Amino acid sequence: MKTAEIKRRYLAHFEANGHTVVPSAPLPAISDPNLLFINAGMVQFVPYFLGQQKPPHARAVSVQKCLRTPDIDEVGKTSRHGTFFQMNGNFSFGDYFKEGAIPLAWDLVTRSVEAGGFGLDPERVWPTVYLDDDEAYEIWRSVGVPAERIVRRGKQDNFWSMGIPGPAGPCSELFYDRGPEYGREGGPEVDEDRYMEFWNLVFMQYDIADVRSKDEFRIVGELPAKNIDTGMGLERMASILQGVDNLYEIDEVRPILDRASELTGKRYGANPSHVASESHPDDVRLRVIADHVRTALMLIGDGVTPANEGRGYVLRRIMRRAIRAVRLLGYQDRALPELLPVARDCMAPSYPELATDFERISRYAYAEEDAFLATLRAGTTILDTAIAETKSTGGSRLSGDKAFQLHDTYGFPIDLTLEIAAEQGLAVDDEGFRRLMADQRSRAKADAKARKTGHVDLSAYRTVLDTGGPVEFTGYTETRRESR
Ligand code: ATP
Ligand code: MG
Ligand code: MG
Ligand code: MG
Structure with a gap:
């Protein structure tokens, strides 16, 4: 099934169940100063969850463009992490809760392809629930999942937040067993490559602050209503339905x-x-x-x-x-x-x-x-x-001086220096590099201060201007002709 068709079926399923289709927000997260890029479908709905704005509809569905820079080192090495990806999501703003979200997801995932679903074999789908979330556990049991395929997991995996203060909550995730050729048996706790996470259902009910990591944060209070926020990785579903090993092999x-x-x-x-x-x-x-x-x-x-x-x-x-x-x-x-x-x-x-x-x-x-x-x-x-x-x-270590010189004089990025050095079996004196960077920064600050008060000698620039005339910057239309 083509990625575009998966997207279409997802939207159709939730539209038929009373959800309004909302377009993706652009990738730059302009609404939140703590976030550079949208990293989940719910970001554009945060004010609704916090009760700061009244949502125009109680149920929404979207396909959100997402970017996760923290995943950059995983790209290509796992089967399932892109920097850019698309997150299909259905949302309830104080409308349905767990009892609605779980059956809606289960129906779409297991309904046959002929009948408009994704047609996954129910025996290969493993849900997880947050440690003491018996409510979610019972709902999974009631849609027909046997107890041995429902896994309870802690905060690290089953309490979702944006990674910054805001709405959060316990979650329930769906994993697909790709079979023994992908790794060891035993469920997502044993092997997350064989058992691939593809959908997260978040039971959004808390407001959190002081977020230090996935499991270190403070619950500030309850949100005004109980909400649903889900995220299904479009590329991950595509890799399952297209029978390919990873998301870099899907049609898109x-x-x-x-x-x-x-x-x-x-x-x-x-x-x-x-x-x-x-x-x-x-x-x-x-x-x-x-x-x-x-x-x-x-x-x-x-x-x-x-x-x-x-x-x-x-x-x-x-x-x-x-x-x-x-x-x-x-x-x-x-x-x-x-x-x-x-x-x-x-x-x-x-x-x-x-x-x-x-x-x-x-x-x-x-x-x-x-x-x-x-x-x-x-x-x-x-x-x-x-x-x-x-x-x-x-x-065994490249000097911080050298790394700094490369950065400062040649615009050669430090991450690249680290990477190339590592490929050659060398470490880099990171601390030395950072010290030089800090020195440079305080020098720049002092200069800026001097400029403000006018105490800086600009005569050197005068000579350049007098001898060469004004210089036009052409970098956007022309590129350097270099013989090196
Ligand atoms: P993982 O544990 O595999 O890194 P996650 O738990 O960080 O995923 P969530 O924050 O729960 O992911 O996001 C919801 C869904 O979005 C995931 O279930 C997955 O299908 C998809 N997803 C998350 N990160 C990526 C990524 N880097 N590339 C592609 N899809 C992703
Ligand atoms: Mg992740
Ligand atoms: Mg996960
Ligand atoms: Mg997850």
Whole structure:
């Protein structure tokens, strides 16, 4: 079943059950200063849950574009984490609670494909409930799930929050058993790759604060009403229904991976394994490229542009990881002009604005790639030399000085220095690097203060202006012609 069809069936099922279809909010989370990007379907509904705004409808359904930067290191190494993904969700604002949410989900998941459902074998579906949530447990029993397939789990897994203060609650998740070729038997507690989580039903009833981690927070009080917030990973359901090993192989992502494979000449799946964590590094890189190129497309599509801080830096980092993965696969030229149009063709059927806006999107993307390739050429040479020197003197750690110089003079990102050094078996003097960064920051602050009071010597700039005339910045339309 195509991803678009899964989306359609989800919306149809909940619309038939009295839910209003609400469009996705854009990826940048503008409503919440604590959040850079929307990371779940419920984010746009937070004011309804907190009782700050009256919802226009008691039931809603959406397919929300999400971004989870904390998952970036999992991409390609697990079967189920993307940076960008789509979360199908149904919501009740003080309307139905557990007794409504569980049967609605169970019906869609187990109803036959012919009858409009997803047709999963009920015997392969394992629900979890929060430790003492007997209510949810009994409802799962009543829809027909045997006791041995209902797992009780603690806060870490079964108490959901956005990771920041706000609405939260105990949850109940659905896992799908992909079979023995994917790992060990025994349920989600034993193997979360074989038993893949695909849907989370959150029983939103608390307001929390002081969030330190998944299981360290303070419950401030009860929300004005008991609500439902669910999130079904669209790509995860697609990977189940399309019978593929992971979400980089579904219809909306695989063509990008295939193009990257063609371009680099690396055959995907040369050492096939159903278990993602046993994949060949080249396969992981191809998945990273496919994921990150799609994410870049979606981010720029939603108005984010590469920058050195905030949302723009997240985009920059994701793009740079993709570009570097391409180079590690042996391809040295510009790759985005080959990959981005493929991503567009995958996603435009669901998001037509990506096609109409592609001229703008691609302009930003290609300029960023060109700038980064130039940085890489300059920085890599210097880093390689430094690594060789460190090794030849028997050192195991690259100096903080070097890392700082690369960052400061060449714009070579520290995460890349760490990654390349690690590949060569070297650590980096992180502390030294951070100290130099802090020094630089306080110097910059002092400068800014001096500028405010006028006590700074600008005469050096005068000479440049007098001899060379004004300089026009052309970086957005032209790229550096470099011979290095
Ligand atoms: P996991 O434990 O697998 O990391 P999660 O518990 O962090 O997932 P939730 O916060 O419960 O995920 O989000 C709801 C649903 O969204 C998940 O059940 C899953 O289907 C989907 N999902 C979460 N993170 C990702 C991701 N990085 N890529 C794709 N789908 C995701
Ligand atoms: Mg997660
Ligand atoms: Mg989970
Ligand atoms: Mg979850």
